[in-house]
Amino acid sequence: MTARLIDGNALSRQIRAEVAERAAALTARGTTPGLAVIVVGDNPASAVYVRNKVKACQDNGLHSVMEAYPATMSEAELLARVEALNVDPTIHGILVQLPLPPHIDAHKVIETISPLKDVDGFHVASAGALMVGQEAFRPCTPYGCMKMLESIGCDPRGKHAVVIGRSNIVGKPMAMLLLAANATVTICHSATPDLAHHTRQADIIVAAVGRRNVLTADMVKPGAVVIDVGMNRNDEGKLCGDVDFAGVAEVAGAITPVPGGVGPMTITMLLVNTIEAAERAAG
Numbered sequence: 001m002t003a004r005l006i007d008g009n010a011l012s013r014q015i016r017a018e019v020a021e022r023a024a025a026l027t028a029r030g031t032t033p034g035l036a037v038i039v040v041g042d043n044p045a046s047a048v049y050v051r052n053k054v055k056a057c058q059d060n061g062l063h064s065v066m067e068a069y070p071a072t073m074s075e076a077e078l079l080a081r082v083e084a085l086n087v088d089p090t091i092h093g094i095l096v097q098l099p100l101p102p103h104i105d106a107h108k109v110i111e112t113i114s115p116l117k118d119v120d121g122f123h124v125a126s127a128g129a130l131m132v133g134q135e136a137f138r139p140c141t142p143y144g145c146m147k148m149l150e151s152i153g154c155d156p157r158g159k160h161a162v163v164i165g166r167s168n169i170v171g172k173p174m175a176m177l178l179l180a181a182n183a184t185v186t187i188c189h190s191a192t193p194d195l196a197h198h199t200r201q202a203d204i205i206v207a208a209v210g211r212r213n214v215l216t217a218d219m220v221k222p223g224a225v226v227i228d229v230g231m232n233r234n235d236e237g238k239l240c241g242d243v244d245f246a247g248v249a250e251v252a253g254a255i256t257p258v259p260g261g262v263g264p265m266t267i268t269m270l271l272v273n274t275i276e277a278a279e280r281a282a283g
Contacts, residue, residue, distance in 0.1 A: 001246075003226075004254040006148050012264040015147065016060050019271045023061030026278055033278035034063040035093040035119065035270075036085050040078060040104065041071035046097045053095070056267050062274060063090065075104045079112050086114040092281055093119030093274035116280070119273035122169065130176045137273050142174040144265030145206060145227050146181070152254050154204065154225050156183035162198050164188045164215065164242070165208035170229055174206050195219065207242035217247035226255045229262050 023033050035057050039050050050066060057064035067081070078096075085094050094117045100106045110118075115125040121139035129136030138146075149156065161183040165171035175185045186198050190209075196219040199205055207215045208229035220226065230242025241258030249255050256262055 001249040003249040003252040004152065006152055006225075006227075006254055006256045006261060008144075008148065008256060008261040008264045011148060011151050012268040015268050016056070016271060019062075019268075019275055020060040022275050022279070026275070026282060027061065029282060031278055031282040032063045032090070033061070033093075033275055034065070034091045035095065035274045036065045036067065036088075036091045037095045037097060038067045038069070038078070038081065039097040040069045040073050041101050043099065046099070050097050053267055053270060056271055057274070060271055062271065065091070071101045073101075073104075075108070078104060078109060082109060082112045086112075086117060089281075091117065092278040093117050093270075095120050095270070117277055119270055119277055121173070121273065127168070127173070130173055130180075133180060137276070138177065138269070139169060139173045140269040140273065141170050141208075141229060141262060141266045142177050143269040143272070144262055145174060145229065146177050147269070148227060148256060148262070148265060149204070149225065152225070154254070156181040156204060158182065158184075159203035160184050160186070160201055161204040161206070162186045162188060162202035163206045163208065164195065164199070165206075165210075165229070167208065170206075170208040174208065178204070178206075209242055211242055212240060213242075213244045215243045215248060217244065217251045220248050220251045222251055223253035224251075226252045227262065228256050228258050230258065231263070 037050050039046050054064045054066050085091050094113045096109050110122045115123050118126050118137050121137040126136045156178050161178045163175045166189045175187050178185050188195050188198050199219045204225045206227045212232045228241035228243040232240050234240045239259050
């Protein structure tokens with residue numbers, strides 16, 4: 001392996017220590033940062049994510065409330081609960097864990113969350129602010145990716161960045177953040193006819209499609225920085241990303257591993273967004 005490893009666990013520890021300091025300072029002023037996490041149904045993956053988020057809050061001086069509801073919860077009941085949390089002064093961030101049961105409109109739920117407490121950065125107001133370059137909550141995964149680039153001294157200015165994926169959660173906001181950092185951005189997706197043509201020109205590649213080995217060594221320019229957002233399982237059932245790590249690591253200049261790369265940074269930036277929400281509320 002010749003590529004530099006971008007260690008998400010190490011960077012997370014550093015940022016979480018800063019979060020803990022900010023949380024302690026706020027608490028000393030009478031405001032304990034609070035995050036409410038709502039999970040509906042019994043999706044096993046959601047349960048793991050929620051536990052990790054709650055623990056991360058507790059470990060770093062934030063107050064966290066987890067509310068678990070059965071899959072039979074009605075949309076109206078969930079919306080009412082979100083509206084109640086919107087006006088709760090002890091809660092500064094609201095997160096509704098996706099996916100939701102099919103009878104609940106996830107978009108409607110997200111839009112019910114107050115933009116002031118939208119620490120996931122999924123509200124249309126947050127997306128619009130990102131689009132036009134105004135201050136707002138940035139979606140946690142792309143925000144974490146930008147911090148990882150920053151941690152290795154990779155300034156996107158003037159560089160060609162290729163984002164593989166166009167989801168509202170990662171692909172689109174990732175492109176907007178890179179654009180705001182003065183990169184030239186290409187967005188590729190399932191209808192892109194020759195993906196390798198684009199990735200071979202890239203100084204920065206962000207792979208976020210949820211498909212194994214979408215990026216292989218022959219598709220990467222020597223020295224490029226590769227951020228792997230994917231979360232998949234290989235034939236042995238082990239966690240892996242979207243990137244053929246072993247091959248690409250021989251060509252790239254820097255690369256994130258899976259696990260231990262983007263994953264821990266996503267939760268860390270949720271803590272950062274919650275702290276920012278609490279600081280704004282506290283004036």
